[in-house]
Amino acid sequence: MMFSSLEGLVFLEGLKSCLDLLFGEQEEQLGQPSPLQFISTSDLKALFDFVQVSLTPASSDSWKGPVLLVDDLSVLLSLGATAVAVLDFIHYCRVVVCSQLKGNIVVLVHSNEDSEDEENELVVNSLCHHSDLILWVEGLVTGFCKDVHGQVMHWRAWRDVVQTYQYKIQDKNVTFFARGLSAAVL
Amino acid sequence: MAAAAGGTAQGRGATSFQRKAADGSRLATVVGTRPSVRHGQLLLSSGLPSLDCVLEEDKYALYSNLLFKYFLAEGVVCGHDLFVASAKEHPDNILKELPAPLLDEQRNELGEEATAVKSEDFQDSMKIAWRYQNLPKIEASPTTSTKFGHYYDISKTMSPELFQSIKWHSFYLPEELSLQPTVKTCNMNSAYGRLLLSIQRVIYQEGFDGSDPQKKQKNILRIGIQNLGSLLWGDDICCSDTPEDIHSLTKFLYVLRGLLRKSLSACIITIPAHLIENKAIMERVTNLSDTVVGLESFIGSERETNPLYKDYHGLVHVRQIPRLNSLICDVSDTKDLAFRLKRKLFTIERLHLPPDLSDTVSRTSKQELAGSAKLLSSGCGAMAIGKKHLDF
Numbered sequence: 311m312m313f314s315s316l317e318g319l320v321f322l323e324g325l326k327s328c329l330d331l332l333f334g335e336q337e338e339q340l341g342q343p344s345p346l347q348f349i350s351t352s353d354l355k356a357l358f359d360f361v362q363v364s365l366t367p368a369s370s371d372s373w374k375g376p377v378l379l380v381d382d383l384s385v386l387l388s389l390g391a392t393a394v395a396v397l398d399f400i401h402y403c404r405v406v407v408c409s410q411l412k413g414n415i416v417v418l419v420h421s422n423e424d425s426e427d428e429e430n431e432l433v434v435n436s437l438c439h440h441s442d443l444i445l446w447v448e449g450l451v452t453g454f455c456k457d458v459h460g461q462v463m464h465w466r467a468w469r470d471v472v473q474t475y476q477y478k479i480q481d482k483n484v485t486f487f488a489r490g491l492s493a494a495v496l
Numbered sequence: 497m498a499a500a501a502g503g504t505a506q507g508r509g510a511t512s513f514q515r516k517a518a519d520g521s522r523l524a525t526v527v528g529t530r531p532s533v534r535h536g537q538l539l540l541s542s543g544l545p546s547l548d549c550v551l552e553e554d555k556y557a558l559y560s561n562l563l564f565k566y567f568l569a570e571g572v573v574c575g576h577d578l579f580v581a582s583a584k585e586h587p588d589n590i591l592k593e594l595p596a597p598l599l600d601e602q603r604n605e606l607g608e609e610a611t612a613v614k615s616e617d618f619q620d621s622m623k624i625a626w627r628y629q630n631l632p633k634i635e636a637s638p639t640t641s642t643k644f645g646h647y648y649d650i651s652k653t654m655s656p657e658l659f660q661s662i663k664w665h666s667f668y669l670p671e672e673l674s675l676q677p678t679v680k681t682c683n684m685n686s687a688y689g690r691l692l693l694s695i696q697r698v699i700y701q702e703g704f705d706g707s708d709p710q711k712k713q714k715n716i717l718r719i720g721i722q723n724l725g726s727l728l729w730g731d732d733i734c735c736s737d738t739p740e741d742i743h744s745l746t747k748f749l750y751v752l753r754g755l756l757r758k759s760l761s762a763c764i765i766t767i768p769a770h771l772i773e774n775k776a777i778m779e780r781v782t783n784l785s786d787t788v789v790g791l792e793s794f795i796g797s798e799r800e801t802n803p804l805y806k807d808y809h810g811l812v813h814v815r816q817i818p819r820l821n822s823l824i825c826d827v828s829d830t831k832d833l834a835f836r837l838k839r840k841l842f843t844i845e846r847l848h849l850p851p852d853l854s855d856t857v858s859r860t861s862k863q864e865l866a867g868s869a870k871l872l873s874s875g876c877g878a879m880a881i882g883k884k885h886l887d888f
Contacts, residue, residue, distance in 0.1 A: 325754035331753060350683045356655050360623060388746035388780045390683070420783050427776035454831055459824075479824040 320364040324385070352390045354399040362406050365413070376413035378403060383437075384420040384430055393429040397436050404440075425446075440465045450476075457494035462486070552769035552778075552790035552815075557723070559791050559835065560766045562650070562719055567764045569594040569648055571662070571718035578664035579698055579719045581691055583728035583828055587666030590722070595648035598840075647673060648838045663702075667694050669729065683711065685744035687730040692751055695719060705759040717761035724748075725767050734771035749755055749784045786818035792833070804849060808834040812844055 322345060331344045345360035347353070365376045387397050400417065407413045421434045438444055446463040457478060464473045475486045478493075487493075553560040567680050571578050572594065580587035672690055684692075699705050704717045725745050726734050733739045749765075756763055769790065782788045793810035794800040812833035834846040 325750070325757055328751055329696075329758065332692070352683075384780075385688045385750070385784060386782060388743065389750060390743040390747060422779065425776075425779060426774075427779050430776070430779075481824060 311346075322360065322364075344489070348386075348391055348395075349389050352395070354386070354391055354395050358402050361403055365407060365411060367411075373446070376407060376411055377414045378407050378413065378465055380415070380417045381419060382418040383433065386425075387429050387433065393432045396433055458492045461489070498644040499831045504767050520544040527583070551764060551766045552788065552813075553723075553766050556795060557766070557768070558795070559793055559837070559842075561722075562837070563791070564722060564764060564766055565590070565594050565635070565650060566842070567716065568720050569597065569626075569654060571656065571716075572658050574716075576716040576718050577662060578704065579695065579717060580664065580722075581667035581669075582721070583669035583687065583726070584723050586668050587664075590720075590824045591659070592653065594654040597658075598647040598649050622703075627832055647841065650837070650842060652842050665694075665698050667691055669857040684747050685730055685741065688744055688748040691721070692748065692755070695752070696755055699755060699759045699761065704761055714760060717759065719756075719761060721763065721765045723768060724765050725772065733774060733777055734768055738754065739774065742774060746775060746780045746784060749781060753784065753786075782816050785816060788816035789814055805834070808836045808845075808847070810835050811847070 312332075324346060327346045328349060331346050331349065340394060343356045345357045347356050361378060365378065367376075370447070383396060383400070386399075387393065391399075403415060407415050415435060419434050419437060421430065425431055432457070444463075444465045446465070447460060450458060451459045459478045459479050461474055461476045464475065465471070472487060476489050476492060477484050477486045485493075551560050551563060568578055568580065568591070580589075580590055645816060667690075669687055669690075672694070673687075676690075702717070704715070723729070725731055731739070731741075731744055733745060734743065740837065745885065755761075767781070772778055790813035791810055792813060794808070795810075796804060799805050812835055814831070814833070833844055833845045834847040835842065
């Protein structure tokens with residue numbers, strides 16, 4: 311799990327922080343609860359407070375347009391938060407980051423066509439309704455292919471048009487191409 | 497594929513990348529590991545350190561226990577430290593039943609049988625299925641000696657002398673409960689909480705997380721957790737459709753992953769996935785793990801008598817492969833894998849369909865075979881069967 315902001319990276323590494331929380335010293339630092347305390351209490355408020363504090367610029371900074379990256383939101387459900395709590399969290403973040411600070415939020419969620427995880431599907435559907443841009447990444451319907459690993463569907467809210475690209479992942483980057491135009495075919 | 501070691505066809509040695517003279521290895525050398533220059537990590541013979549492998553148990557947990565023991569046996573042979581946790585069987589007993597490693601003479605014996613068969617193949621070059629000649633041959637039997645990964649003889653147990661040099665820790669739940677009746681755990685199933693504390697203590701005290709700079713010889717900790725999620729661990733996800741706490745297992749896996757990432761360790765966990773009614777839990781477990789492999793044994797199922805599967809004992813479903821330190825994983829070409837338990841060896845192979853040789857095959861039976869083949873989506877014939885479906 312990570313959060314970041316532009317021009318200055320605030321990185322919350324969930325895996326590391328949860329270890330500090332569970333196995334660290336008993337005293338809390340300066341009375342500030344850990345952002346991951348929802349693992350014990352199922353309450354995401356501390357996480358939101360962390361986001362708000364990290365992204366609100368101090369008077370001396372001239373940051374413009376912070377970006378909140380969340381990787382990934384489905385993990386919050388696995389850690390005890392309810393779907394409603396997760397959606398509330400994102401809503402509060404949207405108010406602060408988008409409306410107040412004129413920034414952007416990018417959220418990653420997992421999903422499956424035949425998923426039986428109803429809470430996760432609820433979060434995904436709700437996020438889709440509230441998003442300006444959706445990038446839907448999936449494998450090819452025909453199955454595994456060495457040269458084309460999958461396709462990305464790109465949908466903008468105000469245009470209501472879906473564009474589809476296919477992609478191939480290499481070690482350190484990804485190449486995108488129009489459907490049917492992969493290097494292996496041409 | 498990063499399933500447990502022991503006679504598997506897909507070793508990690510399949511990469512063709514050749515590094516030029518290593519100018520003094522910058523990666524710390526640890527016994528029994530090999531640095532992966534592609535990803536800048538250390539590889540264990542069954543995968544990667546800081547790796548978390550979840551094994552979905554087959555119905556009677558026969559084969560998954562075998563793979564579990566292979567993982568631990570590899571640790572003993574390489575001199576790694578072991579941590580074995582179970583709520584069902586005492587770890588001492590588990591360790592007593594580890595398979596013995598194949599010594600060189602025995603390996604050659606097996607190798608000879610295999611090469612005798614192979615030379616026949618070479619002599620008559622294929623006439624009908626000549627396209628298959630170009631497919632890479634999968635090494636299913638041990639013919640080359642290698643220090644990276646060993647082969648094991650299941651018919652013999654490991655001799656106690658091999659255990660002398662390694663350090664192992666155990667966690668047997670009934671004992672732990674009697675030793676320490678109450679333990680504070682943050683809103684998690686208490687058995688899982690205890691296990692986490694125990695693992696964290698071992699990692700910290702033995703210095704696997706690099707906290708002890710004095711320790712010169714680095715080593716790997718191999719953790720094996722048996723039967724996680726079962727009723728014996730105090731979790732009711734395996735016996736109830738609406739369990740009391742569906743988050744305990746996933747929280748445990750998340751925190752465990754944090755511990756593994758911070759230390760030189762790898763973990764294999766077997767889970768009775770077929771008993772978990774709430775499929776959402778297994779989806780979340782899959783997303784939280786680096787590697788997930790499911791074993792489906794044919795015992796007691798209709799597939800046992802299906803002629804398609806007569807050579808095999810079960811199927812291997814790879815549900816997740818690790819993508820650590822890179823965007824892409826080492827994806828093998830074949831997706832259909834099956835396993836078989838020979839007299840001495842357990843092997844995982846590409847699933848072959850037997851040729852359709854009979855002259856009097858009727859229409860219906862051909863369709864049945866075609867139907868099963870479609871399910872398998874094997875690399876050769878699936879295109880001709882069913883609707884043609886192009887993406888563009």
